[in-house]
Amino acid sequence: MDLKLESSLWVGNKRYRAVLTGWHLKWTEVDKKNRDKKTVSVPVAEVVGVEEGRVEILPQKSVEDTDKDFTVFYVKRSSGGGSGGLLWRLGRTQFSCPSRVLRDQWTKHLRAALKTHSPLRPHRLLVFINPFGGKKKGRQIYHSLVAPLFELAGISSHVIVTERANQARDHLLKKDLTGFDGVVCVGGDGMFSELLHGLVGRTQQEAGLCENDPAVALQPCPLHIGIIPAGSTDCVCYATVGVIDPVTSALHIIIGDSQPLDVCSVHHSSALVRYSVSLLGYGFYGDVLAESEKHRWMGPLRYDYSGTMVYLSNRSYSGTVKYLPADPLLSSPRDKTRCLAGCGVCSRSTERLFPHSSDSGSLYSSHFSQFSTDSEGEWVSVEGRFRCLSLTCMSSSCARSPQGLSPSAHLADGTGDLILVWDTHPLSFLKFLYRHTSTQDQFDLPFVEVHRVKAVRFSVPSGREEQEYEEIGGLSSETDGEREHVDTVSRNGSQQHLAERATTNEQKTATPFLCGLCCKKSPAVSVWNCDGEILPFTEILCKIHGQLVRLYARGIEDRAAVHNSQERDECRRMCIPKSLT
Ligand SMILES: Nc1ncnc2c1ncn2[C@@H]1O[C@H](COP(=O)(O)OP(=O)(O)OP(=O)(O)O)[C@@H](O)[C@H]1O
Numbered sequence: 001m002d003l004k005l006e007s008s009l010w011v012g013n014k015r016y017r018a019v020l021t022g023w024h025l026k027w028t029e030v031d032k033k034n035r036d037k038k039t040v041s042v043p044v045a046e047v048v049g050v051e052e053g054r055v056e057i058l059p060q061k062s063v064e065d066t067d068k069d070f071t072v073f074y075v076k077r078s079s080g081g082g083s084g085g086l087l088w089r090l091g092r093t094q095f096s097c098p099s100r101v102l103r104d105q106w107t108k109h110l111r112a113a114l115k116t117h118s119p120l121r122p123h124r125l126l127v128f129i130n131p132f133g134g135k136k137k138g139r140q141i142y143h144s145l146v147a148p149l150f151e152l153a154g155i156s157s158h159v160i161v162t163e164r165a166n167q168a169r170d171h172l173l174k175k176d177l178t179g180f181d182g183v184v185c186v187g188g189d190g191m192f193s194e195l196l197h198g199l200v201g202r203t204q205q206e207a208g209l210c211e212n213d214p215a216v217a218l219q220p221c222p223l224h225i226g227i228i229p230a231g232s233t234d235c236v237c238y239a240t241v242g243v244i245d246p247v248t249s250a251l252h253i254i255i256g257d258s259q260p261l262d263v264c265s266v267h268h269s270s271a272l273v274r275y276s277v278s279l280l281g282y283g284f285y286g287d288v289l290a291e292s293e294k295h296r297w298m299g300p301l302r303y304d305y306s307g308t309m310v311y312l313s314n315r316s317y318s319g320t321v322k323y324l325p326a327d328p329l330l331s332s333p334r335d336k337t338r339c340l341a342g343c344g345v346c347s348r349s350t351e352r353l354f355p356h357s358s359d360s361g362s363l364y365s366s367h368f369s370q371f372s373t374d375s376e377g378e379w380v381s382v383e384g385r386f387r388c389l390s391l392t393c394m395s396s397s398c399a400r401s402p403q404g405l406s407p408s409a410h411l412a413d414g415t416g417d418l419i420l421v422w423d424t425h426p427l428s429f430l431k432f433l434y435r436h437t438s439t440q441d442q443f444d445l446p447f448v449e450v451h452r453v454k455a456v457r458f459s460v461p462s463g464r465e466e467q468e469y470e471e472i473g474g475l476s477s478e479t480d481g482e483r484e485h486v487d488t489v490s491r492n493g494s495q496q497h498l499a500e501r502a503t504t505n506e507q508k509t510a511t512p513f514l515c516g517l518c519c520k521k522s523p524a525v526s527v528w529n530c531d532g533e534i535l536p537f538t539e540i541l542c543k544i545h546g547q548l549v550r551l552y553a554r555g556i557e558d559r560a561a562v563h564n565s566q567e568r569d570e571c572r573r574m575c576i577p578k579s580l581t
């Protein structure tokens with residue numbers, strides 16, 4: 001079918017010239033003197049649905065079944081959305097045709113264009129709702145904001161409201177998933193993590209691959225993951241969409257957007273422990289999580305309370321970090337760029353990670369040659385006392401930290417950013433933490449290092465791993481952070497790093513910080529925070545798997561680059577009840 005269609009249509013009492021080309025639906029008002037006015041242009045890929053008659057879906061679906069009218073629903077960008085990405089809303093325009101024949105031609109052509117230009121649009125979704133995540137509004141959010149949109153887009157969904165932790169993960173590992181195009185969670189990072197573990201595990205089982213071996217190239221998951229944010233931090237949603245907004249996320253799912261995501265596998269003693277995408281954190285972030293688990297009843301506020309308590313407890317930990325640097329010619333965590341929708345670094349990584357993707361026989365085989373635990377020659381090793389260590393596969397931006405842990409990290413480049421924060425004076429550490437909340441460079445501090453890496457190993461001084469992690473509330477009993485740089489490869493500027501660190505060492509005094517809080521001996525080891533879960537091991541090996549999963553998202557849209565030419569009059573904002581915002 002030739003998808004091009006052009007005719008004169010009415011919107012309200014105004015006449016428009018409407019054109020459907022392969023990629024866009026455009027309509028331009030024609031005034032009495034036949035001069036063209038402003039054009040509204042909607043990419044076909046962003047059309048949500050086409051209905052016969054005059055249709056509204058909110059607050060309730062109503063259809064006026066007239067035989068010369070049709071209604072188009074589409075994505076409309078709104079200026080809200082804070083400092084991150086753009087909010088998406090449902091736009092709606094009702095067109096009137098001179099005849100029923102022309103109306104049927106328009107609806108038929110539009111539906112055919114949708115099929116051609118949006119191959120990844122889901123038809124059937126498996127949805128898991130965590131009724132207890134975040135502010136406990138998951139069910140409400142899904143039924144009032146998301147389900148009507150899925151219905152409009154002709155998506156059928158099988159909804160499971162979870163009754164226990166890990167139900168979603170276990171379902172994905174064991175149950176029949178035939179017929180589903182994607183899996184959606186309504187919840188926070190913990191729910192996303194359940195879907196991640198279920199889908200990655202299932203895919204490897206079916207491919208006969210061993211997840212325990214860090215040298216194995218894991219098989220990317222065939223099903224897409226959608227996230228309807230309803231948690232406390234919602235970091236994965238924020239960092240891949242740019243806003244925490246259920247309607248925006250639902251629209252990304254409906255139009256079948258596709259964003260690959262790097263995943264880090266965490267191993268201990270030759271066994272897989274967990275997967276991580278947003279934060280693998282030891283020291284401060286591990287302690288905050290351990291403390292916050294005791295205050296779950298506080299809801300999202302538990303992190304602020306625990307963050308303050310842990311900060312005041314003024315801890316640092318010894319350890320050895322080894323890392324396998326990524327190719328510095330490809331990108332750098334300090335290059336001041338941002339991974340935005342259509343990111344060139346990530347697109348080029350797709351070609352590097354899957355060079356023969358059109359040749360199904362050799363698909364993904366390149367992964368096997370990428371990593372070897374024996375290639376110790378390339379590893380860099382550092383040891384000393386740290387305030388915190390973090391490894392993140394993406395920026396990990398969230399409402400608390402709009403730029404994230406590593407503002408220039410990439411979602412899908414096959415690398416992670418390793419952030420080493422050496423022991424320092426409490427006020428210097430506060431400065432580092434505070435910079436996460438602003439646009440100031442948190443890496444431009446003498447006690448902070450950031451490296452783009454492919455793998456990381458962490459170990460503690462012998463004899464310490466077995467020591468139990470005690471309750472928070474004490475000062476470090478050890479004094480200054482004696483640390484040593486034992487790089488096994490020479491790096492530019494390492495001399496300068498050493499000098500800077502020496503100064504930092506002197507700056508740090510053994511003077512107790514806020515003596516009132518030194519009620520207990522500080523533990524010798526911290527715990528690992530793995531995307532909000534405490535790991536049961538201290539000594540770990542981590543490997544980044546490039547683009548292992550795909551999300552219904554497109555990365556953060558650059559406000560400046562998106563010119564929204566859609567007309568305002570006919571576009572209606574979805575009405576969101578205040579109680580859900
Ligand atoms: N029905 C349930 N009962 C108890 N726990 C559940 C249930 N369903 C899911 N969970 C668990 O609850 C944990 C937290 O949920 P979720 O991630 O949705 O919210 P959150 O912790 O408030 O948000 P965030 O992870 O963004 O901080 C998840 O790790 C998940 O395994």
Ligand SMILES: CCCCCCCCCCCCC/C=C/[C@@H](O)[C@H](CO)NC(=O)CCCCC
Nearest residue numbers: 189233235278279303396401433434436531532
């Ligand atoms: C003086 C102001 C100091 C403010 C410091 C702000 C620093 C914020 C950095 C936030 C980084 C979030 C990384 C994402 C972590 C998630 O996978 C995880 C699960 O949801 N959340 C936490 O562990 C919750 C962790 C919360 C840590 C505070």
Ligand SMILES: [Ca+2]
Nearest residue numbers: 262393410415
């Ligand atoms: Ca990455």
